[in-house]
Amino acid sequence: MKIAPLLLAGLIGGCAPAGDSSAQAVKTPSRPATAERALAIEGPRLAFPVACDIGKTCEVQNFVDRDPGPGAEDYRCGSQTYQDHGGVDIRLRDMAAQAAGVNVLAAAPGRVARLRDGVADISVKAPEAPPLAGQDCGNGVVIDHGDGWETQYCHLARGSIMVKQGDQVAAGRPIARIGLSGNTEYPHLHLSVRNAGSMVDPFAPDMAAGTCAAGAPGDGLWAPEAAKAMAYKPGAVLNAGFAATPLTMEAIEAGHINAPMLQSPMLIAYVRAINLQGGDIQKLVITAPDGAVLTEATQPALDRAKAQYMFFTGKRTPAGGWKPGSYSATYSVERAGKAAITQTFAITL
Ligand SMILES: [Zn+2]
Numbered sequence: 001m002k003i004a005p006l007l008l009a010g011l012i013g014g015c016a017p018a019g020d021s022s023a024q025a026v027k028t029p030s031r032p033a034t035a036e037r038a039l040a041i042e043g044p045r046l047a048f049p050v051a052c053d054i055g056k057t058c059e060v061q062n063f064v065d066r067d068p069g070p071g072a073e074d075y076r077c078g079s080q081t082y083q084d085h086g087g088v089d090i091r092l093r094d095m096a097a098q099a100a101g102v103n104v105l106a107a108a109p110g111r112v113a114r115l116r117d118g119v120a121d122i123s124v125k126a127p128e129a130p131p132l133a134g135q136d137c138g139n140g141v142v143i144d145h146g147d148g149w150e151t152q153y154c155h156l157a158r159g160s161i162m163v164k165q166g167d168q169v170a171a172g173r174p175i176a177r178i179g180l181s182g183n184t185e186y187p188h189l190h191l192s193v194r195n196a197g198s199m200v201d202p203f204a205p206d207m208a209a210g211t212c213a214a215g216a217p218g219d220g221l222w223a224p225e226a227a228k229a230m231a232y233k234p235g236a237v238l239n240a241g242f243a244a245t246p247l248t249m250e251a252i253e254a255g256h257i258n259a260p261m262l263q264s265p266m267l268i269a270y271v272r273a274i275n276l277q278g279g280d281i282q283k284l285v286i287t288a289p290d291g292a293v294l295t296e297a298t299q300p301a302l303d304r305a306k307a308q309y310m311f312f313t314g315k316r317t318p319a320g321g322w323k324p325g326s327y328s329a330t331y332s333v334e335r336a337g338k339a340a341i342t343q344t345f346a347i348t349l
Pocket of ligand 1: 085086087089189191
């Protein structure tokens with residue numbers, strides 16, 4: 001494949017990592033939400049730009065940082081962003097999903113203005129990762145939608161770009177696959193939207209710069225289905241399941257989990273949640289086929305917001321193995337005394 005290296009000159013951003021469980025910025029105090037209306041922005045309607053299902057095979061990890069200062073706030077005045085983040089990050093569950101191949105789709109009709117390929121797919125945190133050398137976006141595509149509007153797609157898989165400079169594309173057209181190139185440590189699409197060269201928050205394009213609003217609707221430039229898919233959530237479960245042995249974040253990220261069996265050493269239930277808040281209390285309960293609680297664990301209240309957080313609990317396999325049947329686990333997050341997230345999952349042994 002022909003490599004077009006420096007055609008993305010002027011591409012900004014890309015993604016700093018979400019980091020390990022403790023790498024997220026501290027939530028900044030919300031300033032009064034002014035939400036004053038600037039001039040309404042007439043932009044292209046944007047379709048959901050990844051061939052994945054939010055809530056099943058992908059999640060929104062980060063929104064645009066609307067705080068012009070050293071803090072970070074998303075359009076809802078929440079902490080689902082980080083300092084200077086200039087787009088939306090749609091994250092796959094793990095590297096196994098990335099390896100299987102997930103298409104990135106043109107968000108609106110337009111012409112391919114620029115692209116870059118040839119950047120290695122490797123976590124920026126890997127010891128052998130090469131220097132970013134200004135290529136934070138990694139492999140990327142920019143589509144010109146006319147009237148000064150552009151969308152930019154970052155961290156694409158090397159060699160996966162399916163369009164050429166100058167191509168006309170329709171909305172929904174596959175343009176590449178999600179990769180791990182540039183400034184990222186997990187597979188995701190970073191989508192930036194610009195008008196006349198300036199970054200636009202597609203969730204709140206007409207909200208005054210530097211402001212946020214707790215009740216902002218968030219449909220912004222999105223087509224109705226995309227807005228619905230990416231509706232603001234209190235955090236999400238990215239991965240959940242059962243394992244035969246204790247886990248590491250790396251194993252979950254790789255997507256290689258040893259499934260438990262009747263005679264495995266242990267029965268472990270695990271969860272990796274994203275976008276938790278300071279003060280959140282997490283609980284995980286495993287229930288046996290007869291309905292009895294097998295084991296349960298509670299985490300201390302989080303000291304601050306967490307971009308991602310792994311939590312597992314389990315029990316040693318009794319002599320003679322587990323009784324066959326359906327074992328279930330329920331993960332719950334309590335926030336300010338209320339249930340913020342609840343998810344139940346099961347396995348048949
Ligand atoms: Zn990003």
